[in-house]
Amino acid sequence: MSRLIIDAHLDLAMNALEWNRDLSKSLTEVRQRELHMKDKPDRGKGTVCLPELRKGKVGLVVATQISRVSQPGSTSPGWNSPQQAWAMTQAQLSWYREMEAMGEMVQISNLSALTKHISLWSDETIDDDEKPIGYILSLEGADSLVNIDYLYKAHEYGLRAIGLSHFGGGRYAPGTRMEGPIHGQGLELLKEMAKLNMILDVTHLTDEGFEQAIQIYDGPIWASHHNVRKIVPNQRQLKDSQIKRLIDRGAVIGGMLDCWAMDIRFIDTVSDPWQLNIRLEHLVDHWDHICQLAGNSLHIGIGSDLDGIFGTEQSPWDMDSVADLQKFEAILLRRGYSNTDIDNIFNKNWLRFIEKAWEEH
Structure with a gap:
């Protein structure tokens, strides 16, 4: 019997609207509609x-x-x-x-x-x-919040997690491939998010922004889709010191x-996963590293970003669809992980995190 999977990062509405994919259809149908598209x-x-x-x-995302x-x-x-x-x-909503x-x-x-689902x-x-x-709504990059009042509008319709930045510059904080601190209005946003007990997603923050967020934000923090800098040394990944800070905060990565x-x-638009033999098991190397730093398996999960x-x-290359996340069970057992x-x-790590975050509010 398959285990329930929670995937903490999927851009479903973006795919539906900007890629024009009818995600209620089968994967074969979705792909066939795009056979001759090259945009x-x-x-x-x-x-x-x-x-x-x-x-x-994958019953909850x-x-x-x-x-x-x-x-x-x-x-x-x-925009x-x-x-x-x-x-x-709002179109995505x-x-x-x-x-x-x-x-x-x-x-x-x-x-x-959550309990019912x-x-x-x-x-x-x-x-x-x-x-x-089931879906928990998250905002990846806070640019679209016109001002702080819009945070409350978003919380009202069910937004429960926010990452301040994405790639490049941002209105509230610089993001991936950038340097520098969280902007002043980003610091104000963090104060208001804390009042609402919203989850702060540190994914895509600069190193300086990460340190600020960890020090300033006293609400729940996670890293929804983040790998290890020791293995892939670029600014998009987490340093060991950052991983330890997240572990100390009870975060899940x-x-x-x-x-x-x-x-x-791997180089975008150049490399081929099959030629480089990049398999699902490569992610377990990143998980292993975090588990060694933590001394347990309580701080890792799936945030596929597929x-x-x-x-x-x-x-x-050994993954054709999101359903192949189930292949991790056999890989993890082979690598010595227990049931x-x-x-x-x-699922348990994400569930414990969310339950704790929402019980305390």
């Missing part, structure tokens, strides 16, 4: 849809809203105003609501809903194909499956 490098190579999530028993603001002169894609970016996040109306998904925003996915008398995918974040040899502007061309460890990684 994006991952056309016809997507790995995620709602039927595949059910097939892989942290699903994003994502919409950046592009500063004048920036080469990073994005030209915060208002446009906010409108895009609308898509999640449509999936709820279809019975495909259900929003999880409090402890009672986990109970449903534990019920073996109901076929997994008949169960909705979600391992991501973008090949460049797993193996330093179809986060990449598909099979940039994923482990308790695997339960922790697949």
Whole structure:
């Protein structure tokens, strides 16, 4: 019997609206619709849809809203105003609501809903194909919050986690491939997030921003999709000192499956996962490293980031769809992990974190 999986980072609404993918359809149908499209490098190579999530028993996900603001002169894609970016996040929210109306998904925003949903996915008398995918709403990059008042609007509709930054410059904090501290309005945002007991996602922060966030923010902190800098030495990954700080805060770190974040040899749009033999097992090397620092398996989980502007061309070659996350069970057993460890990684660590965060509010 497959174990329940929680995936702490999937850009579902972005794929539905900006890639125009009908995620309620089968993966074969989604790929076939893109057979002759060349506008994006991952056309016809997507790995995620709602039927595949059910097939892989990925019954609960942290699903994003994502919409950046592009500063004048920036080469990073994005909207030209915060208002446009906010409108895009509202379109993404609308898509999640449509999936709820279809019975495909259900929003999880409090402890009672979480308990009910986990109970449903534990019920073996109901076929997994008949169960909705639960989603906890997260904002990847805070650019779209026009001002602090919009944080409260977002919390009202169920937003429960926020990462201040994404790639490049940001209105609230600089992100990946940048340097520098969290901006003044980012520090104000953190104060208001703490009042609402929202989860702070430190993924994509600069090293300086990470240190500020750890020192300033007294609410729950996680790293939804982050690998290890000792193995892949670039600023996007976590240093050992950062991992230790997260462990001390009771955080969970979600391992991501973008090949460049797993193996330093991989170069976007150039390398081939098969030629470099980059497999799912490569992520276990990152998990191993964190477990050695922690002395246990209580601080790692899955935050796959699958179809986060990449598909099979940039994923482990032994993974065709998100359902293949179940392959980690055999890999982990072979690597000496116990059944308790695997339960922790697949779902227990994220569940304990969320329950603790929401019980204390």
